[in-house]
Amino acid sequence: MKKRFAPLWKRAVAYIIDIFVVSFLVVTPFSGFLDADVESFADLFTLNFSSEVIFIGVVIAILTLLYWSFLEWRFQQTVGKILLRIRVKGNITLWQAITRNVTKLSTLVLILDVLYMFYTKKHQRYFEKLSRTEVINEPKKRRGLF
Amino acid sequence: MSKVFKVLLFLAFLWGLSYFIANFALGVDVSGSIGAGDKVAVIPVNGMITLNGGGSLFMSATSGEEIVNNIEQAESDSSIKGIVLEINSPGGTVMGSKRVADKIGSVEKPVVAVITESGTSGAYWIASQADYIIADELSIVGSIGVLGSYLEFSGLLDDYNVSYQRLVSGQHKDISSPYKEMSDEEEALIQERLDTIHSFFIAEVANGRNMTFEEVSDLSTGLFYLGLEAKELGLIDELGDSDYAIAYAKEVSGITNGGVSEYNEEDTLFDKLKGYMAYSSFYIGQGIGSVLVSSDSGWEIRV
Numbered sequence: 001m002k003k004r005f006a007p008l009w010k011r012a013v014a015y016i017i018d019i020f021v022v023s024f025l026v027v028t029p030f031s032g033f034l035d036a037d038v039e040s041f042a043d044l045f046t047l048n049f050s051s052e053v054i055f056i057g058v059v060i061a062i063l064t065l066l067y068w069s070f071l072e073w074r075f076q077q078t079v080g081k082i083l084l085r086i087r088v089k090g091n092i093t094l095w096q097a098i099t100r101n102v103t104k105l106s107t108l109v110l111i112l113d114v115l116y117m118f119y120t121k122k123h124q125r126y127f128e129k130l131s132r133t134e135v136i137n138e139p140k141k142r143r144g145l146f
Numbered sequence: 147m148s149k150v151f152k153v154l155l156f157l158a159f160l161w162g163l164s165y166f167i168a169n170f171a172l173g174v175d176v177s178g179s180i181g182a183g184d185k186v187a188v189i190p191v192n193g194m195i196t197l198n199g200g201g202s203l204f205m206s207a208t209s210g211e212e213i214v215n216n217i218e219q220a221e222s223d224s225s226i227k228g229i230v231l232e233i234n235s236p237g238g239t240v241m242g243s244k245r246v247a248d249k250i251g252s253v254e255k256p257v258v259a260v261i262t263e264s265g266t267s268g269a270y271w272i273a274s275q276a277d278y279i280i281a282d283e284l285s286i287v288g289s290i291g292v293l294g295s296y297l298e299f300s301g302l303l304d305d306y307n308v309s310y311q312r313l314v315s316g317q318h319k320d321i322s323s324p325y326k327e328m329s330d331e332e333e334a335l336i337q338e339r340l341d342t343i344h345s346f347f348i349a350e351v352a353n354g355r356n357m358t359f360e361e362v363s364d365l366s367t368g369l370f371y372l373g374l375e376a377k378e379l380g381l382i383d384e385l386g387d388s389d390y391a392i393a394y395a396k397e398v399s400g401i402t403n404g405g406v407s408e409y410n411e412e413d414t415l416f417d418k419l420k421g422y423m424a425y426s427s428f429y430i431g432q433g434i435g436s437v438l439v440s441s442d443s444g445w446e447i448r449v
Contacts, residue, residue: 025161029168059167067160074156075149082153 005122006086006135014080018068021079026063030056061105068104073097085138092133099131185405186228186395187220188388189213195238195268197245208235210242214249216409221253226407228256228399230391231276237267237289240343240449244268247350250275256398260391261285261382266370267293268449270381271347274354278398279382280391287376290351291368292344293448294336300327347449355380 071078073096076088088100103113103125116126122134192208199209220226231250237243250257250272259265259276266289273279281287303310303325310325321332328336344366352362357380365371365379376382386394396404 021157025157026164029161029164056168059164063160063164070156071153075153077153079153079157082150 004137006137008117008123010084010086011135014084014086017080017083018078022064022067026060026067030060065098065101065105068101069094069097086135087138089134089136096131096133100128100133103127184225184227184401185407186230186392186399186401187226187407187409188230188232188392189216189220189409191231191233191235191269191272193235195235195242195246197239197242207238210245213246217249217253221255227401227404228258228395229253230395231257231259232262232388233259233265233269233273234262235269236264237269237449242268243271243449246272247275256395258391258395260388261287262388267291271350271449274351278394280384280386280394281373281376281382282387283373283385285373286370287373288365288381289368289370290347290362290366292340292347294340296322296324298324298327300325343449
Protein backbone atom coordinates (compact mmCIF):
# COMPACT_ATOMS: atom_id res chain seq x y z
CA MET A 1 0.00 0.00 0.00
CA LYS A 2 1.42 3.36 -1.02
CA LYS A 3 2.05 5.75 1.85
CA ARG A 4 0.79 9.27 1.37
CA PHE A 5 1.72 12.12 3.60
CA ALA A 6 -1.18 14.17 4.84
CA PRO A 7 -1.60 17.43 2.91
CA LEU A 8 -1.03 20.69 4.75
CA TRP A 9 -4.62 21.86 4.43
CA LYS A 10 -5.93 18.73 6.16
CA ARG A 11 -3.48 19.16 8.99
CA ALA A 12 -4.41 22.82 9.37
CA VAL A 13 -8.13 22.11 9.49
CA ALA A 14 -7.59 19.22 11.91
CA TYR A 15 -5.59 21.53 14.15
CA ILE A 16 -8.36 24.15 14.13
CA ILE A 17 -10.93 21.52 15.06
CA ASP A 18 -8.72 20.33 17.89
CA ILE A 19 -8.32 23.88 19.15
CA PHE A 20 -12.08 24.20 19.42
CA VAL A 21 -12.31 20.87 21.23
CA VAL A 22 -9.54 21.81 23.66
CA SER A 23 -11.09 25.23 24.25
CA PHE A 24 -14.38 23.66 25.16
CA LEU A 25 -13.00 20.86 27.30
CA VAL A 26 -10.08 22.49 29.03
CA VAL A 27 -10.32 26.28 28.85
CA THR A 28 -14.08 26.82 29.31
CA PRO A 29 -14.21 25.52 32.91
CA PHE A 30 -11.61 28.14 33.80
CA SER A 31 -13.05 30.96 31.68
CA GLY A 32 -14.76 32.59 34.63
CA PHE A 33 -11.41 33.07 36.26
CA LEU A 34 -9.42 34.45 33.39
CA ASP A 35 -10.20 38.12 32.99
CA ALA A 36 -6.94 40.00 33.06
CA ASP A 37 -7.21 43.63 32.02
CA VAL A 38 -4.58 43.42 29.34
CA GLU A 39 -4.95 46.16 26.77
CA SER A 40 -1.45 46.25 25.38
CA PHE A 41 1.81 44.36 25.46
CA ALA A 42 3.03 46.84 28.04
CA ASP A 43 0.39 45.61 30.46
CA LEU A 44 1.93 42.15 30.38
CA PHE A 45 5.05 43.56 31.94
CA THR A 46 3.37 45.74 34.50
CA LEU A 47 0.46 43.67 35.75
CA ASN A 48 0.92 41.61 38.86
CA PHE A 49 -0.56 38.26 37.94
CA SER A 50 -1.79 36.50 40.99
CA SER A 51 -0.44 33.07 41.84
CA GLU A 52 -3.85 31.65 41.00
CA VAL A 53 -3.72 32.98 37.44
CA ILE A 54 -0.27 31.51 36.95
CA PHE A 55 -1.41 28.19 38.41
CA ILE A 56 -4.41 28.09 36.08
CA GLY A 57 -2.17 28.82 33.10
CA VAL A 58 0.08 25.90 34.00
CA VAL A 59 -2.89 23.58 34.52
CA ILE A 60 -4.40 24.50 31.13
CA ALA A 61 -1.03 23.91 29.44
CA ILE A 62 -0.71 20.46 31.03
CA LEU A 63 -4.26 19.44 30.14
CA THR A 64 -3.82 20.71 26.57
CA LEU A 65 -0.67 18.69 26.16
CA LEU A 66 -2.46 15.71 27.69
CA TYR A 67 -5.19 15.94 25.05
CA TRP A 68 -2.84 15.79 22.10
CA SER A 69 -0.22 13.47 23.57
CA PHE A 70 -2.52 10.84 25.02
CA LEU A 71 -4.80 10.59 21.98
CA GLU A 72 -1.93 10.34 19.51
CA TRP A 73 -0.07 7.86 21.71
CA ARG A 74 -3.08 5.55 22.25
CA PHE A 75 -5.05 6.06 19.05
CA GLN A 76 -2.67 7.85 16.69
CA GLN A 77 -5.47 10.35 16.11
CA THR A 78 -7.05 13.36 17.79
CA VAL A 79 -10.65 14.42 17.14
CA GLY A 80 -9.53 16.67 14.29
CA LYS A 81 -7.45 13.94 12.73
CA ILE A 82 -10.31 11.45 12.99
CA LEU A 83 -12.62 13.82 11.15
CA LEU A 84 -10.07 14.62 8.44
CA ARG A 85 -9.01 10.95 8.15
CA ILE A 86 -5.37 11.49 8.84
CA ARG A 87 -3.23 9.90 11.52
CA VAL A 88 0.20 9.70 13.05
CA LYS A 89 2.06 6.92 11.31
CA GLY A 90 2.63 3.76 13.31
CA ASN A 91 2.52 3.15 17.02
CA ILE A 92 4.45 5.85 18.78
CA THR A 93 5.66 6.02 22.36
CA LEU A 94 4.29 8.47 24.89
CA TRP A 95 7.57 10.35 24.86
CA GLN A 96 7.38 10.72 21.09
CA ALA A 97 3.80 11.99 21.42
CA ILE A 98 4.80 14.57 24.02
CA THR A 99 7.81 15.74 22.05
CA ARG A 100 5.91 16.26 18.82
CA ASN A 101 3.14 18.23 20.57
CA VAL A 102 5.04 20.34 23.08
CA THR A 103 5.28 23.27 20.66
CA LYS A 104 1.50 23.62 20.71
CA LEU A 105 1.79 25.23 24.13
CA SER A 106 3.19 28.39 22.60
CA THR A 107 1.77 30.03 19.49
CA LEU A 108 5.07 31.70 18.65
CA VAL A 109 7.06 28.50 18.96
CA LEU A 110 4.42 26.59 17.01
CA ILE A 111 4.62 29.09 14.15
CA LEU A 112 8.35 28.61 13.93
CA ASP A 113 7.86 24.84 14.13
CA VAL A 114 5.28 24.93 11.33
CA LEU A 115 7.47 27.05 9.04
CA TYR A 116 9.88 24.13 8.93
CA MET A 117 7.15 22.05 7.23
CA PHE A 118 7.50 24.03 4.01
CA TYR A 119 11.10 22.82 3.60
CA THR A 120 10.44 19.08 4.02
CA LYS A 121 8.93 16.65 1.54
CA LYS A 122 7.16 14.77 4.29
CA HIS A 123 5.52 17.97 5.59
CA GLN A 124 7.08 17.42 8.97
CA ARG A 125 7.33 20.05 11.63
CA TYR A 126 10.73 20.36 13.23
CA PHE A 127 9.61 18.66 16.43
CA GLU A 128 8.02 15.90 14.39
CA LYS A 129 11.41 15.30 12.86
CA LEU A 130 12.95 15.34 16.35
CA SER A 131 10.43 12.76 17.57
CA ARG A 132 10.71 10.79 14.34
CA THR A 133 6.97 10.91 13.67
CA GLU A 134 4.95 11.61 10.55
CA VAL A 135 1.33 12.34 9.72
CA ILE A 136 -0.20 10.40 6.87
CA ASN A 137 -3.58 9.87 5.25
CA GLU A 138 -5.54 7.08 6.81
CA PRO A 139 -5.09 3.84 4.84
CA LYS A 140 -8.19 3.02 2.76
CA LYS A 141 -8.81 -0.38 4.29
CA ARG A 142 -8.98 1.21 7.74
CA ARG A 143 -11.37 3.98 6.77
CA GLY A 144 -14.47 4.29 8.81
CA LEU A 145 -14.68 5.01 12.44
CA PHE A 146 -15.79 1.62 13.69
CA MET B 147 -15.03 -1.12 22.84
CA SER B 148 -14.75 0.93 19.63
CA LYS B 149 -12.06 3.53 19.18
CA VAL B 150 -14.55 6.37 18.98
CA PHE B 151 -16.12 5.34 22.26
CA LYS B 152 -12.71 5.23 23.93
CA VAL B 153 -11.88 8.68 22.55
CA LEU B 154 -15.17 10.07 23.84
CA LEU B 155 -14.51 8.49 27.20
CA PHE B 156 -11.15 10.20 27.37
CA LEU B 157 -12.67 13.54 26.35
CA ALA B 158 -15.25 13.21 29.10
CA PHE B 159 -12.48 12.43 31.57
CA LEU B 160 -10.50 15.45 30.44
CA TRP B 161 -13.48 17.74 30.79
CA GLY B 162 -14.28 16.33 34.21
CA LEU B 163 -10.72 16.84 35.35
CA SER B 164 -10.73 20.47 34.16
CA TYR B 165 -14.05 21.13 35.84
CA PHE B 166 -12.89 19.54 39.09
CA ILE B 167 -9.71 21.56 39.22
CA ALA B 168 -11.50 24.80 38.30
CA ASN B 169 -14.32 24.50 40.78
CA PHE B 170 -13.11 22.44 43.67
CA ALA B 171 -9.34 22.15 43.79
CA LEU B 172 -8.93 25.89 43.36
CA GLY B 173 -11.68 26.63 45.85
CA VAL B 174 -12.62 29.88 44.15
CA ASP B 175 -16.14 31.21 43.60
CA VAL B 176 -17.00 30.47 39.97
CA SER B 177 -19.07 33.57 39.64
CA GLY B 178 -16.14 35.81 40.24
CA SER B 179 -13.05 36.24 38.21
CA ILE B 180 -9.40 36.22 38.97
CA GLY B 181 -7.90 39.09 37.15
CA ALA B 182 -4.51 40.58 37.45
CA GLY B 183 -4.30 40.38 41.22
CA ASP B 184 -6.76 42.23 43.40
CA LYS B 185 -9.66 44.14 41.90
CA VAL B 186 -12.65 46.32 42.57
CA ALA B 187 -16.14 45.17 41.67
CA VAL B 188 -18.36 47.44 39.59
CA ILE B 189 -22.02 46.71 40.22
CA PRO B 190 -24.62 48.53 38.12
CA VAL B 191 -27.83 49.93 39.55
CA ASN B 192 -29.86 50.87 36.50
CA GLY B 193 -33.48 51.66 35.95
CA MET B 194 -36.40 51.51 38.30
CA ILE B 195 -35.67 49.38 41.35
CA THR B 196 -38.14 46.80 42.57
CA LEU B 197 -37.56 43.96 44.99
CA ASN B 198 -37.65 41.16 42.42
CA GLY B 199 -37.28 43.02 39.14
CA GLY B 200 -39.60 42.27 36.25
CA GLY B 201 -41.41 45.52 35.84
CA SER B 202 -44.17 45.67 33.29
CA LEU B 203 -44.74 45.58 29.59
CA PHE B 204 -44.16 49.31 29.54
CA MET B 205 -41.29 49.65 31.95
CA SER B 206 -38.20 47.65 32.76
CA ALA B 207 -37.20 47.26 36.36
CA THR B 208 -34.04 46.13 38.01
CA SER B 209 -34.11 43.63 40.83
CA GLY B 210 -32.99 44.74 44.26
CA GLU B 211 -32.42 41.10 45.18
CA GLU B 212 -30.11 40.65 42.22
CA ILE B 213 -28.11 43.70 43.21
CA VAL B 214 -27.83 42.33 46.73
CA ASN B 215 -26.66 38.99 45.31
CA ASN B 216 -23.96 40.76 43.34
CA ILE B 217 -22.84 42.64 46.44
CA GLU B 218 -22.70 39.41 48.44
CA GLN B 219 -20.63 37.74 45.74
CA ALA B 220 -18.24 40.67 45.74
CA GLU B 221 -18.07 40.48 49.52
CA SER B 222 -17.19 36.80 49.55
CA ASP B 223 -14.62 37.08 46.74
CA SER B 224 -11.26 37.52 48.43
CA SER B 225 -9.74 39.13 45.33
CA ILE B 226 -12.33 41.94 45.45
CA LYS B 227 -11.04 44.68 47.72
CA GLY B 228 -13.61 47.38 47.04
CA ILE B 229 -17.02 47.92 45.45
CA VAL B 230 -18.19 50.61 43.05
CA LEU B 231 -21.94 51.06 42.65
CA GLU B 232 -22.58 52.61 39.28
CA ILE B 233 -26.00 54.25 39.67
CA ASN B 234 -28.31 55.51 36.96
CA SER B 235 -31.79 55.17 38.40
CA PRO B 236 -34.83 57.31 39.20
CA GLY B 237 -35.56 55.21 42.26
CA GLY B 238 -38.20 52.55 42.72
CA THR B 239 -40.26 50.77 45.30
CA VAL B 240 -39.65 51.22 49.00
CA MET B 241 -38.69 47.62 49.68
CA GLY B 242 -36.56 47.29 46.57
CA SER B 243 -34.52 50.34 47.51
CA LYS B 244 -34.37 49.54 51.22
CA ARG B 245 -33.17 46.01 50.57
CA VAL B 246 -30.14 47.26 48.68
CA ALA B 247 -29.49 50.17 51.04
CA ASP B 248 -29.53 47.88 54.09
CA LYS B 249 -27.08 45.52 52.42
CA ILE B 250 -24.64 48.30 51.55
CA GLY B 251 -24.73 49.53 55.10
CA SER B 252 -23.53 46.14 56.30
CA VAL B 253 -20.65 45.72 53.84
CA GLU B 254 -17.21 45.99 55.41
CA LYS B 255 -15.28 46.56 52.21
CA PRO B 256 -15.09 50.15 50.92
CA VAL B 257 -18.13 51.08 48.83
CA VAL B 258 -18.02 54.02 46.43
CA ALA B 259 -21.24 55.13 44.75
CA VAL B 260 -21.01 56.98 41.47
CA ILE B 261 -24.13 58.65 40.12
CA THR B 262 -23.91 58.92 36.37
CA GLU B 263 -27.07 60.40 34.90
CA SER B 264 -29.58 60.10 37.71
CA GLY B 265 -29.53 59.01 41.33
CA THR B 266 -32.80 60.14 42.81
CA SER B 267 -35.25 58.97 45.39
CA GLY B 268 -34.66 55.28 46.19
CA ALA B 269 -31.46 55.32 44.15
CA TYR B 270 -30.15 58.16 46.29
CA TRP B 271 -31.20 56.23 49.39
CA ILE B 272 -28.93 53.45 48.18
CA ALA B 273 -26.08 55.85 47.36
CA SER B 274 -26.32 57.53 50.75
CA GLN B 275 -25.31 54.28 52.46
CA ALA B 276 -22.02 54.10 50.56
CA ASP B 277 -18.76 55.32 52.08
CA TYR B 278 -18.27 57.90 49.36
CA ILE B 279 -20.50 59.42 46.70
CA ILE B 280 -19.27 60.81 43.41
CA ALA B 281 -21.46 62.44 40.78
CA ASP B 282 -21.06 64.54 37.70
CA GLU B 283 -21.73 68.25 38.13
CA LEU B 284 -24.91 67.90 36.07
CA SER B 285 -26.10 64.57 37.42
CA ILE B 286 -29.60 64.56 38.89
CA VAL B 287 -29.33 63.83 42.60
CA GLY B 288 -31.62 63.74 45.58
CA SER B 289 -35.41 63.93 45.32
CA ILE B 290 -35.70 62.70 48.89
CA GLY B 291 -39.40 62.08 49.07
CA VAL B 292 -42.13 59.50 48.75
CA LEU B 293 -44.55 59.13 45.86
CA GLY B 294 -47.90 57.43 46.13
CA SER B 295 -49.84 59.25 43.42
CA TYR B 296 -52.07 57.40 41.00
CA LEU B 297 -54.68 58.06 38.35
CA GLU B 298 -58.23 57.94 39.55
CA PHE B 299 -60.91 57.02 37.03
CA SER B 300 -64.11 57.49 39.00
CA GLY B 301 -65.09 60.58 37.02
CA LEU B 302 -64.38 58.86 33.72
CA LEU B 303 -66.49 55.88 34.73
CA ASP B 304 -69.35 58.20 35.62
CA ASP B 305 -69.16 59.81 32.18
CA TYR B 306 -69.72 56.42 30.62
CA ASN B 307 -72.38 55.37 33.10
CA VAL B 308 -70.16 52.73 34.60
CA SER B 309 -70.54 52.25 38.29
CA TYR B 310 -68.13 50.86 40.84
CA GLN B 311 -69.83 48.15 42.85
CA ARG B 312 -68.15 48.23 46.21
CA LEU B 313 -68.02 44.87 48.00
CA VAL B 314 -65.46 44.75 50.74
CA SER B 315 -64.95 43.21 54.09
CA GLY B 316 -62.77 45.57 55.99
CA GLN B 317 -63.53 49.25 55.81
CA HIS B 318 -60.31 50.29 54.10
CA LYS B 319 -59.78 47.23 51.93
CA ASP B 320 -60.20 49.17 48.69
CA ILE B 321 -58.35 52.24 49.85
CA SER B 322 -56.61 53.92 46.91
CA SER B 323 -58.70 52.02 44.38
CA PRO B 324 -58.57 54.03 41.13
CA TYR B 325 -62.24 53.28 40.47
CA LYS B 326 -63.62 55.36 43.32
CA GLU B 327 -63.09 58.79 44.71
CA MET B 328 -60.80 58.89 47.74
CA SER B 329 -62.39 60.22 50.91
CA ASP B 330 -60.69 62.77 53.17
CA GLU B 331 -60.25 60.12 55.83
CA GLU B 332 -58.59 57.73 53.40
CA GLU B 333 -56.33 60.46 52.11
CA ALA B 334 -55.26 61.29 55.66
CA LEU B 335 -54.53 57.65 56.43
CA ILE B 336 -52.36 57.22 53.35
CA GLN B 337 -50.63 60.52 53.89
CA GLU B 338 -49.75 59.48 57.44
CA ARG B 339 -48.06 56.36 56.11
CA LEU B 340 -46.25 58.25 53.39
CA ASP B 341 -44.96 60.64 56.04
CA THR B 342 -43.71 57.69 58.10
CA ILE B 343 -41.81 56.30 55.13
CA HIS B 344 -40.48 59.77 54.40
CA SER B 345 -39.18 60.16 57.95
CA PHE B 346 -37.53 56.77 57.73
CA PHE B 347 -35.94 57.74 54.43
CA ILE B 348 -34.63 61.01 55.90
CA ALA B 349 -33.21 59.23 58.95
CA GLU B 350 -31.42 56.71 56.74
CA VAL B 351 -29.87 59.43 54.60
CA ALA B 352 -28.86 61.41 57.68
CA ASN B 353 -27.19 58.34 59.14
CA GLY B 354 -25.43 57.50 55.90
CA ARG B 355 -24.22 61.02 55.26
CA ASN B 356 -23.34 61.89 58.87
CA MET B 357 -25.81 64.75 58.84
CA THR B 358 -28.51 65.63 61.33
CA PHE B 359 -32.11 64.68 60.72
CA GLU B 360 -33.00 68.35 60.52
CA GLU B 361 -30.31 69.11 57.95
CA VAL B 362 -31.55 66.36 55.67
CA SER B 363 -35.18 67.17 56.34
CA ASP B 364 -34.63 70.70 55.05
CA LEU B 365 -33.40 69.18 51.78
CA SER B 366 -36.15 66.57 51.57
CA THR B 367 -38.90 68.42 49.77
CA GLY B 368 -38.68 65.92 46.93
CA LEU B 369 -36.71 68.41 44.86
CA PHE B 370 -33.82 67.08 42.83
CA TYR B 371 -30.45 68.78 42.76
CA LEU B 372 -27.72 68.99 40.19
CA GLY B 373 -24.41 67.45 41.13
CA LEU B 374 -22.89 70.88 41.71
CA GLU B 375 -25.64 71.81 44.15
CA ALA B 376 -25.59 68.40 45.81
CA LYS B 377 -21.92 68.82 46.64
CA GLU B 378 -22.53 72.21 48.20
CA LEU B 379 -25.35 70.74 50.27
CA GLY B 380 -23.36 67.74 51.43
CA LEU B 381 -25.43 65.17 49.59
CA ILE B 382 -22.39 63.96 47.65
CA ASP B 383 -18.67 64.04 48.36
CA GLU B 384 -16.99 64.84 45.10
CA LEU B 385 -17.56 65.59 41.45
CA GLY B 386 -16.35 63.05 38.95
CA ASP B 387 -17.26 60.24 36.59
CA SER B 388 -17.18 56.46 36.63
CA ASP B 389 -13.51 56.20 35.74
CA TYR B 390 -12.62 58.52 38.58
CA ALA B 391 -14.82 56.55 40.97
CA ILE B 392 -13.07 53.31 40.03
CA ALA B 393 -9.66 54.91 40.50
CA TYR B 394 -10.76 56.29 43.85
CA ALA B 395 -12.11 52.94 44.96
CA LYS B 396 -8.81 51.28 44.06
CA GLU B 397 -6.93 53.90 46.04
CA VAL B 398 -9.01 53.52 49.21
CA SER B 399 -8.89 49.74 48.84
CA GLY B 400 -5.10 49.77 48.73
CA ILE B 401 -4.89 48.40 45.21
CA THR B 402 -2.11 49.59 42.94
CA ASN B 403 -2.30 47.61 39.69
CA GLY B 404 -5.68 46.09 40.38
CA GLY B 405 -8.25 45.30 37.72
CA VAL B 406 -11.99 45.63 37.54
CA SER B 407 -14.62 42.93 37.77
CA GLU B 408 -17.85 44.06 36.18
CA TYR B 409 -21.13 42.54 37.28
CA ASN B 410 -23.13 43.16 34.15
CA GLU B 411 -26.85 42.78 33.93
CA GLU B 412 -27.99 40.39 31.28
CA ASP B 413 -30.89 41.56 29.19
CA THR B 414 -33.11 39.19 27.28
CA LEU B 415 -34.60 40.27 23.97
CA PHE B 416 -37.83 40.93 25.82
CA ASP B 417 -35.99 43.18 28.28
CA LYS B 418 -34.60 45.19 25.39
CA LEU B 419 -38.03 45.59 23.83
CA LYS B 420 -39.46 46.59 27.17
CA GLY B 421 -36.72 49.12 27.66
CA TYR B 422 -37.45 50.74 24.33
CA MET B 423 -41.14 50.94 25.08
CA ALA B 424 -40.45 52.27 28.54
CA TYR B 425 -38.42 55.21 27.28
CA SER B 426 -41.05 56.18 24.77
CA SER B 427 -44.10 55.82 26.98
CA PHE B 428 -42.93 56.30 30.57
CA TYR B 429 -44.50 59.62 31.44
CA ILE B 430 -47.77 58.88 29.73
CA GLY B 431 -48.12 55.32 30.85
CA GLN B 432 -46.85 55.46 34.43
CA GLY B 433 -50.25 55.60 36.05
CA ILE B 434 -51.81 53.14 33.61
CA GLY B 435 -48.85 50.80 33.92
CA SER B 436 -49.09 50.69 37.68
CA VAL B 437 -52.74 49.73 37.35
CA LEU B 438 -51.88 46.85 35.03
CA VAL B 439 -49.16 45.20 37.03
CA SER B 440 -49.44 46.21 40.66
CA SER B 441 -51.71 44.94 43.39
CA ASP B 442 -55.48 44.87 43.15
CA SER B 443 -55.66 48.50 44.20
CA GLY B 444 -53.42 49.42 41.26
CA TRP B 445 -51.32 51.56 43.57
CA GLU B 446 -47.73 51.53 44.64
CA ILE B 447 -45.64 53.59 46.98
CA ARG B 448 -42.32 54.66 45.52
CA VAL B 449 -39.29 56.43 46.81
